[in-house]
Amino acid sequence: MRKIVEKSMLGHAWVVADGASESFATEDDLVKHILIGRGMAPEDIPGFLNPSVKDCMPDPFVLRDCEGAVHVIANSIYSKDKIAVYGDYDVDGITSTAIFVSYLRMIGADVVWHLPTREGEGYGLNKEAIQKLHQDGVKLLITVDCGISGVEEVEYAKSLGMHVVITDHHSPDNVLPNADVVVNPKRTDDDSGLDYLAGVGVAFLVLVALNRELKKSDNEEIAQKTKFINLLNFLDCVALGTICDTMALVKLNRAFVATGLKVLNLRQNLGLRTLMQIARVDKVSVYTAGFVLGPRLNAAGRLDSASPALDLLLTDNPIVAIDLATKLDQMNQERINIQNSIMLQAAELADKCCQSGRCSLFVCGNNWHGGVMGIIAGRLKDKYNLPACVATRTDDVINGSGRSIPGINLGAIIHDALALGLVTEGGGHAAAAGFSLPVSKEDEFCEFLEKSVREQLNGDRPGNDICVDVEMDAAGATMQLVKKLEQMEPFGQSNPEPLLALHGAVLEYATLMGHTGAHLHGAFRTSAGFRLEFVGYNLVGTPIGDFLLDDANINTKIMVLGRLKENNYNGHRSAQLTLEDIAR
Numbered sequence: 001m002r003k004i005v006e007k008s009m010l011g012h013a014w015v016v017a018d019g020a021s022e023s024f025a026t027e028d029d030l031v032k033h034i035l036i037g038r039g040m041a042p043e044d045i046p047g048f049l050n051p052s053v054k055d056c057m058p059d060p061f062v063l064r065d066c067e068g069a070v071h072v073i074a075n076s077i078y079s080k081d082k083i084a085v086y087g088d089y090d091v092d093g094i095t096s097t098a099i100f101v102s103y104l105r106m107i108g109a110d111v112v113w114h115l116p117t118r119e120g121e122g123y124g125l126n127k128e129a130i131q132k133l134h135q136d137g138v139k140l141l142i143t144v145d146c147g148i149s150g151v152e153e154v155e156y157a158k159s160l161g162m163h164v165v166i167t168d169h170h171s172p173d174n175v176l177p178n179a180d181v182v183v184n185p186k187r188t189d190d191d192s193g194l195d196y197l198a199g200v201g202v203a204f205l206v207l208v209a210l211n212r213e214l215k216k217s218d219n220e221e222i223a224q225k226t227k228f229i230n231l232l233n234f235l236d237c238v239a240l241g242t243i244c245d246t247m248a249l250v251k252l253n254r255a256f257v258a259t260g261l262k263v264l265n266l267r268q269n270l271g272l273r274t275l276m277q278i279a280r281v282d283k284v285s286v287y288t289a290g291f292v293l294g295p296r297l298n299a300a301g302r303l304d305s306a307s308p309a310l311d312l313l314l315t316d317n318p319i320v321a322i323d324l325a326t327k328l329d330q331m332n333q334e335r336i337n338i339q340n341s342i343m344l345q346a347a348e349l350a351d352k353c354c355q356s357g358r359c360s361l362f363v364c365g366n367n368w369h370g371g372v373m374g375i376i377a378g379r380l381k382d383k384y385n386l387p388a389c390v391a392t393r394t395d396d397v398i399n400g401s402g403r404s405i406p407g408i409n410l411g412a413i414i415h416d417a418l419a420l421g422l423v424t425e426g427g428g429h430a431a432a433a434g435f436s437l438p439v440s441k442e443d444e445f446c447e448f449l450e451k452s453v454r455e456q457l458n459g460d461r462p463g464n465d466i467c468v469d470v471e472m473d474a475a476g477a478t479m480q481l482v483k484k485l486e487q488m489e490p491f492g493q494s495n496p497e498p499l500l501a502l503h504g505a506v507l508e509y510a511t512l513m514g515h516t517g518a519h520l521h522g523a524f525r526t527s528a529g530f531r532l533e534f535v536g537y538n539l540v541g542t543p544i545g546d547f548l549l550d551d552a553n554i555n556t557k558i559m560v561l562g563r564l565k566e567n568n569y570n571g572h573r574s575a576q577l578t579l580e581d582i583a584r
């Protein structure tokens with residue numbers, strides 16, 4: 001890594017990967033340089049630039065026990081058993097349930113579903129729900145995006161005589177549930193290399209395998225039905241779940257999302273089409289999937305039950321779709337209001353926490369709404385660049401959610417805390433985790449979190465360096481460059497939009513933008529003599545905002561850091577820099 005700026009206005013060092021900054025003969029090479037600078041092997045680049053499900057799709061049987069799952073499910077279908085799909089209240093869980101239920105309905109199976117409530121039931125399998133399903137005559141229980149830690153619950157379902165197929169992508173504990181079959185790429189004995197899939201990605205692969213099996217079936221009626229099924233149509237849901245679960249958009253995930261966005265934009269799913277209309281989404285991108293559609297699908301589960309979101313994905317009635325989409329839109333607004341009021345309190349506590357010199361944040365309030373803990377933890381993590389846990393205290397119990405920064409495995413910390421008895425329930429991934437503990441353990445947990453984070457940091461403070469993809473003259477920031485960089489789409493987790501450090505930008509003007517007074521826009525002049533327009537979100541009140549809005553700095557030559565996008569203003573297309581930092 002080569003340092004190009006020691007200390008920017010926001011206090012960061014800017015570094016570029018060696019090799020990424022070499023002069024490039026053509027712009028094609030620029031994209032290649034960026035990818036190599038990000039650590040990609042040259043031979044992987046062509047596949048990356050042309051993501052196709054056909055090329056990336058493995059035989060689903062590479063997933064450990066996928067074959068077994070297909071047999072158990074197919075047998076239930078042949079015997080006309082009642083099947084329950086058991087999911088989760090977040091977008092990944094809802095979309096997983098939607099594709100499984102849709103498929104089983106298409107094939108003519110007798111299928112019901114269950115999504116637990118966040119507050120009443122909590123994440124994962126629970127015995128009350130299993131008992132209810134059993135009473136309703138369910139013979140086969142299929143979990144999606146959950147189930148891997150339900151050892152006791154699976155035991156219970158088996159004792160009632162149910163068959164159980166687990167499909168999940170969460171990290172297993174030491175003991176796997178004693179289900180008929182467990183499909184989970186994170187099983188230690190699974191060597192598919194597909195551990196980066198979302199729950200909906202795992203569910204999709206099982207469906208691909210199941211469909212292939214049923215096609216060959218002796219049962220004419222079922223084999224006939226498979227002829228009318230095109231599983232690629234489910235990729236709208238697969239893309240949504242993968243994006244909203246913030247999975248890395250690499251390999252098969254990248255192909256799922258690239259193709260899934262196309263399916264989303266065909267607007268085949270009535271519910272999603274209606275939600276797009278109500279949310280005024282013209283074209284779905286990773287951004288709109290993650291920040292416009294996702295929050296609306298999540299909103300119901302945050303406030304109450306996620307069922308309306310699943311109903312929306314499954315409905316074929318336009319009146320019902322409008323009704324549900326409107327309801328989700330309103331619930332999302334309600335969620336934002338709740339979140340904003342809690343955010344004010346949480347930010348104050350986090351400030352104190354941070355001033356004490358901690359490397360981890362733990363903030364807890366009385367009777368905060370549990371459904372927004374994860375979102376607030378994410379905001380605090382971004383603001384302070386520290387792993388953040390946000391929790392609500394109700395009676396004697398604390399329930400919380402955490403979000404972590406690269407390099408700190410929060411899921412492992414929660415697992416350790418569970419093993420030590422500091423939390424009563426908990427689990428998660430490196431970047432996100434959830435937990436519950438008694439109030440009496442609050443201080444001890446808070447200290448354990450700090451100690452564990454410090455151990456993982458190994459004496460460092462979380463990195464303050466910004467990795468730049470390309471260092472170049474501002475004169476190169478043109479529409480041609482934007483078009484080249486678009487080859488790297490879809491952007492998202494593990495594939496951010498390229499970050500450019502541009503030399504020789506001369507400030508022409510800057511002014512406030514929008515009604516909140518937090519954003520800026522303006523223009524730089526470049527050595528080529530043209531204007532490069534910029535926008536800066538939430539920069540007012542920062543050293544950058546102060547610099548740009550000071551007329552004394554007009555005509556000053558600076559280095560600017562940002563991402564280049566196409567700006568379409570009344571049909572006039574131009575390259576526009578989303579400004580993130582400045583160096584003198």
Ligand SMILES: [Mn+2]
Nearest residue numbers: 092145199245
């Ligand atoms: Mn998930």
